Amino acid sequence: MMRNNRLIPFALLVLLSACGGKEEKPKLPTEIPVATTKVERGVAVAYDEYPATAQALKVVEVRAMASGYVTAMSFQDGQHVRKGQRLYQIDQQQIQASVDQATANLRVAEANERLAQKDAERYLELDKNEAIAKQVLDNSLARLETAKLQVQAARANVQQSRSGLKYTTVTAPISGTIGISQVQLGALVTSNQTLLNTLSTDDPMAVDFGVDQKEIMRFTKLLQQKNNPRDSTFQLTMPDGSKYPFAGRLELLDRAVDAQTGTIKTRLVFPNPNGMLKAGMTVNVRVKTDGSGSSLLIPKKALVEQMGEYFVYVVQGDSVIQQNVQTGTDIRDQIVIREGLEEGTEIVTEGIQKLKNGSKVKR
Template sequence: MNRINMFFDKSTQFSIIAALFLLSSCGDKKAGQMPALPPVPVTIEAVQVTDASYHDEYPATVTALDVVELRPQVSGFITGVHFSDGSRVRKGQLLYSIDTQLYEANYDQAVANLNVQEANLAKAQKDANRFQELAKNDAVAKQLVDNADAALEVAKKQVEASKANIKGVQTNVRYTKVYAPFDGTIGISLVKKGAAVTAGQTILNTVSTDNQLAVDFNVDQKDIYYFSNLIQKGKANNDSTFTLAFGGDIYPHTGKILLMDRAVDPQTGTIKTRLAFPNPKNLLRSGMTGTVRVLSTSSKAVVIPYKAISEQLGEFFVYVPGDSSKVTQKRVHLGTALGTNIIVKEGLKEGDKIVVEGIQNLREGAVYTTEVPSATPAKK
């Protein structure tokens, strides 16, 4: 009996607990909802357009307009290096000498062979003349006359071949001297005196122009028309459209646009553009990296405060007021920063309204208010 009472008591307790749980779950549903967020106080302004002068910036690489790898055209041993590494050289300046003994010996042999062939030609000419005279008196067989004429032609061809051989050997002798192909700067020599070099294979050094250097940078394909117009106008060297910067330092000379590449790179959607900068003090060196600054002016530039911009996954947005006092995000394409403001290239136009204060508390669809919240009185 006591066990039954104990079981009943426990069952009764369980039923009471279950009933209380059901009552609590069936209560007012509003009690379980999140309280509505209060409107976010913001400041809204209309977008204005203004005159602006700014620089578009592009990563750039300095490169030589002309660059040549020096290779020997004959094989042999280096007998002389006639310059200082990294120095400026002039067109036609002697740079390297290669051992000439073999090639001079070949030349002497070619000259001697020519002398022999010329002597043979003289004898063949005399024989031909003699047989021609005898033939006039029918004192010799026609076959012998023909043979003499043929021998004369062979002797002439052999002389021509010997002369051609001399020209080839003379060329090899000249190729034992390596000269600068143009004015420029030569690099550090890759071979020393006594080194063996192979014709057409061994790289001796590199020479590049230095009085004027090229600066290459990539522009978006949508800007091709603008840069093509600059090429057609033939911007002068004293024009300030193109400048070059290295960190915080501005190169003291302005550049001139030369050309655009043949085609757009389908992988990046950009096209290589080339400028030329004078280099009178040799401050520019091939391989340097810097920033090309392209001066642009606009009479109707859309400029907004930079603080109105929000960034998400590499894209930029502004908040614009919508219906029911809610904000929506609008994507924009940014241009150059102007102090605390920034140029908007795409996405906004004059008269559009945007949120310029309070964006840190906003999200898509958030309710906003332009009313200034009243100060909460301090508790006594």
């Protein structure tokens, strides 16, 4: 038994020695599969962006010009109406009574004028024959003058009453889109006080935004240029990020710079045939820059940011190196490269996450 115990450790030692003496083969570097592209020169159309607000070119408050109850509404909220179209009808009974009263007063005044005229003519004839006292004639002429003035006053009162009757029919002062009515049928309205509705133009639409005073010279030059309907200098981005299908034109710069913000209000005008632009809507104005032209372009996905700096992986043979670059304006899914690359340089666009400086690649 003792002999067997000595043989067991010896066998284990021989086995361990055999295992430990086997040499491992060195691992070869792994090639990382990537996709590449070459730096190309293309037309880089760059835009500056400004937050802006859509506005109606004309906004009119529709107010009651006669007092009374609303008896009819001849439109639907949000409807496009034409200039002169009837919108509201106010009860005419009370105002018609005023017209009738004023007309009756005019007839009384005219009758008094005729009577005073006859008296004056009679006294003038008597005065020629010195058959009447001078004071009686003077009083007669004064009564005639008073009667004439009363007729004028009565006629003015009739005209005023008839104007009030005309104002019981409220019409659209301009063509445009009418808002939500502020009154309903049967509501009592007061002349020159009650707001009935608001009417605004909707085609074209204005877009207002603030421009820093340092850019006044640039926009003044743009304002002096001839407007081209097909020019895409001014574009809009809608609130959902989509591009507005029509280009705009520069209409005006405000008369003064805002002293608090150092900006000047700038107005563009855009066609709005489909009603996509609404007053008060927040949009982004895109203004084509002067530097638009031929530039080096690479896909944005090839760019890597690290500690505030940007670099790309440049392919050299079967490996890559990191190359720092200076970037410019974003052009949709591409970006302008100002420094660091040359046209025709091969760079990695896919598989970047697994790369580091000097990595072996397979493409």
